[in-house]
Amino acid sequence: MKWGTKYGPEYVNRLYAMVRRHLVGEFKFVCLTDRTEGIRAEVQCFPIPELTLPNGEPERGWKKLTTFSPDLGQRYGLQGTALFLDLDVVIVDDITPFFEVPGEFLIIHDWKRPWRITGNSSVYRFELGAHDDVLTQFCANQAQAKADFRNEQAFLTDVLHKQGKVKYWESSWCASYKYHCLPVWPTSYWREPFIPKGARILIFHGVMNPPDALAGRNNGNWRHARPAPWIAQHWCE
Structure with a gap:
């Protein structure tokens, strides 16, 4: 999904290229977006299904719940x-x-507080049309959902966990760049970031994005980060 101007079309195009390099067989690559300019032709673009949010409230990714829209x-x-x-x-x-593991709904088990059920929704798998009740429940009582949960991934995981449908990816598959790729302090001052063993997808949550990692900008991150030139070998078309 891409909305607003935070991410340019190069993010969509590079993501498509990475999927093409790392996924066996044919697939359909879809972007739900309000801006299609600059997106490569192999990507099918559709409007983001309507989700009305009260003005002035933090967005916090709630639009991602429209991936469960009947639309x-x-x-x-x-x-x-x-x-x-x-x-x-x-x-x-x-x-x-990621397409071969059995289960109705798979998501990253959030790293920050692993004792909680909360998933990180950077990578999740589901059957299209199977969980429209998630969106229905949110729309029926947005105020309560936002009072109980900080963001959509906490809400989403809670709803499907109560239905017994949540499973988590193998812990090594989705690595946090912030927690798993940066060497421990103080070695982070002289050691380059690295790809953890078994990682298939690196997740950039918080203030760091791939260009920051490439350049060695920590953008207020709690740990010093040297440049990671190897990012360019993967994050490219």
């Missing part, structure tokens, strides 16, 4: 198994296994 099937003709990928992830190895 995707009824209006756009999309069906089958979907793997959602955040725009700013970097794929470094084969992602075919």
